[in-house]
Amino acid sequence: MKVLIVGSGGREHALAWKCAASSRVTEVLVAPGNAGTAREPKVRNVSVQSTDIGGLVRLARTEAVSLTIVGPEAPLVGGIVDAFQQDGLRCFGPRQAPARLEGSKAFAKEFLRRHRIPTAASVTVTRDSFDPEVVRRQRTPIVVKASGLAAGKGVVIAQTATEAVAAAEAMLAGRLGEAGHEVVIEEFLEGEEASFIVMADGSHVLPLATSQDHKRLQDGDRGPNTGGMGAYSPAPVVTPAIHERIMREVIEPTIRGLAAEGMAYTGFLYAGIMVARDGTPNVLEFNCRFGDPETQPILMRLRSDLTVLCEAALDGLLDQVQATWDARAALGVVMAAEGYPDAPRMGDAVTGLEGAAKLPGKIFHAGTRLSGDQVVVSGGRVLCATGMGTTVAEAQKVAYALANVVHYRGAVYRRDIGFRALAGHL
Numbered sequence: 001m002k003v004l005i006v007g008s009g010g011r012e013h014a015l016a017w018k019c020a021a022s023s024r025v026t027e028v029l030v031a032p033g034n035a036g037t038a039r040e041p042k043v044r045n046v047s048v049q050s051t052d053i054g055g056l057v058r059l060a061r062t063e064a065v066s067l068t069i070v071g072p073e074a075p076l077v078g079g080i081v082d083a084f085q086q087d088g089l090r091c092f093g094p095r096q097a098p099a100r101l102e103g104s105k106a107f108a109k110e111f112l113r114r115h116r117i118p119t120a121a122s123v124t125v126t127r128d129s130f131d132p133e134v135v136r137r138q139r140t141p142i143v144v145k146a147s148g149l150a151a152g153k154g155v156v157i158a159q160t161a162t163e164a165v166a167a168a169e170a171m172l173a174g175r176l177g178e179a180g181h182e183v184v185i186e187e188f189l190e191g192e193e194a195s196f197i198v199m200a201d202g203s204h205v206l207p208l209a210t211s212q213d214h215k216r217l218q219d220g221d222r223g224p225n226t227g228g229m230g231a232y233s234p235a236p237v238v239t240p241a242i243h244e245r246i247m248r249e250v251i252e253p254t255i256r257g258l259a260a261e262g263m264a265y266t267g268f269l270y271a272g273i274m275v276a277r278d279g280t281p282n283v284l285e286f287n288c289r290f291g292d293p294e295t296q297p298i299l300m301r302l303r304s305d306l307t308v309l310c311e312a313a314l315d316g317l318l319d320q321v322q323a324t325w326d327a328r329a330a331l332g333v334v335m336a337a338e339g340y341p342d343a344p345r346m347g348d349a350v351t352g353l354e355g356a357a358k359l360p361g362k363i364f365h366a367g368t369r370l371s372g373d374q375v376v377v378s379g380g381r382v383l384c385a386t387g388m389g390t391t392v393a394e395a396q397k398v399a400y401a402l403a404n405v406v407h408y409r410g411a412v413y414r415r416d417i418g419f420r421a422l423a424g425h426l
Contacts, residue, residue: 003307004029004060005037006080007050007071010334010366010384011292015069016043017364018299018306025307029063031056035350035375036365036383053080060089067092067307067314070267073149076288077103081267092310094288098263101254101286105147106182108286115257117250119283120274122186127172135168135185136161143186146171148179152215152227153341157188189282191274192237192420195294196246196281198271199309200255202264204318206309207247209301209325210238211294212420217341219416226341227381230417232331232392233297237275237420246273246281254286266313270294296364296386297330297395331395332386333403333417337367337377338410344380345410352406361387361398363406377408392421 003019005012005028013036020028020042030037033045048055051074060068068084070076070093077099084091093099100107106124113119123134124147135142142164146154154176158164164185171180195213199206213231217223238246250271258265270287290298299306303324312321337344344367353375356363364386367379383406387398396418403413 001025001066001307002027002029002063004031004056004063004065004068005071006031006056006068006075008032008034009071009292009379010364010381011290011295012071013037013040013364013366014296014299015071015290015306016040017362018302019069022305022307024305029059029065031059034365034378035368035370036363038370050075051078053078053083056080057083057087057089060084061087066090067310069093069310071289073099073102073287073289077149090311090314092314093267094265095263098258098265099288102288103149104182105145105184105285109184111257112283115253117253117283118280120187120189122184124182124184125168125172126182130168130172130183132165135164138164138185138187141188143188144168144171145184145186146176146179147182147184150176150179152225154179155225157225189274189276189284191276191282193284194235194238194273194275195231195291196238196251196271196273197291197294197298198251198269199313199318200265200267200269201313201316201318202266203255203259203316205247205251205255206313206318206321206323207243207251208323209233209298210235210243211291211298212237213291213294214414214417217412219414224341226336228291228293228334229336229414230331230333231291231294231297232329232395232418232421233294233301234329235421242275242279242281245279246271250281250283292366293332293334293384296332296384300330300362300386300388301326301328326388328388328390329392329395330386330388331392331399331418332364332384333399333413334381335383335385335403335406336381336412337379338412340380340412346377348377348409350375350377350382350406350408355405356385356402359402359405361385361402363402382408382411392418396422
């Protein structure tokens with residue numbers, strides 16, 4: 001079979017790498033891909049952008065693609081799955097209607113309330129309805145979120161009411177474009193965050209390995225929020241009891257609720273969970289695709305054939321398959337560009353990749369492109385150095401050994417990915 005991966009980031013490199021490892025796959029196309037997918041065995045980049053839905057449909061038809069897996073959120077929210085299905089093409093991901101869980105945080109909050117799924121108290125405002133006094137009455141810190149897609153840059157955790165009002169006003173004034181047309185003002189939740197990702201087929205659910213990512217730019221969870229600076233799997237905070245609660249209180253009612261509202265959900269579903277001290281799994285956000293950088297360590301641990309799992313989901317047969325996992329831990333360190341996340345520096349040459357290829361672990365590319373034979377920086381998050389080990393500490397050593405041999409001007413990466421697990425001596 002031939003597989004098409006839509007997207008160009010670290011998640012898509014990992015998806016392409018994993019699908020290419022399948023004995024049943026002859027070739028993996030990546031649209032548009034990056035410098036890493038360009039060099040991956042059995043993988044070919046195709047110069048079709050991830051938002052060009054018509055072009056992607058034509059590509060899948062022309063290349064006789066058997067299975068398409070959508071990486072990023074924008075084409076899902078734009079209706080790529082609907083378009084592929086109308087053309088009789090198999091595409092793994094949610095249709096446009098349920099993809100609003102990610103495309104509109106306001107929609108997601110209302111859905112959570114309707115189905116009594118635990119989440120933070122919130123109010124949604126627009127430019128016309130915004131009243132600063134409502135914000136000033138909130139207990140600090142205050143979370144301010146752009147409702148639409150903002151590429152991981154639409155969340156501000158404000159330490160004061162004044163900062164929260166300024167953040168909301170900036171979003172409503174268009175700083176994030178259409179993403180800030182609506183803004184969600186939300187209470188700040190205490191606890192430990194985990195990424196809980198499942199596959200769904202409309203009625204059945206297959207949980208994937210648990211993971212935890214690091215959103216803040218700097219060590220110790222300081223600095224601005226980003227799209228993610230690293231992740232590891234499994235996440236110790238998701239104990240068997242917490243796992244059961246998340247399935248019972250969040251995932252299952254979400255899949256049932258969507259089906260009951262005429263929006264049966266097929267695809268990856270990512271629930272960002274804040275686990276409270278009493279074990280309550282509060283939903284921080286939904287993503288309608290695999291997380292990035294969680295994909296990289298999770299797929300390093302997956303022993304099953306990903307294409308088999310995706311096809312089972314498209315056939316409504318997820319209850320008849322199982323995912324098997326490597327018992328070892330995996331950890332990924334995101335290497336970002338100088339100036340990330342606000343103004344990443346582009347165009348610098350990346351060196352040391354040949355040396356890294358001789359070490360244990362795997363370098364997944366994200367914001368890279370080829371300039372002749374040279375890999376250069378082309379995005380805010382550049383690479384993800386991913387390692388495995390019998391413990392999180394061992395996986396961390398492997399990942400940082402990789403990161404330390406790769407160089408480009410102004411490289412930025414955290415030195416403490418996995419610190420929460422290490423604090424528990426795991």
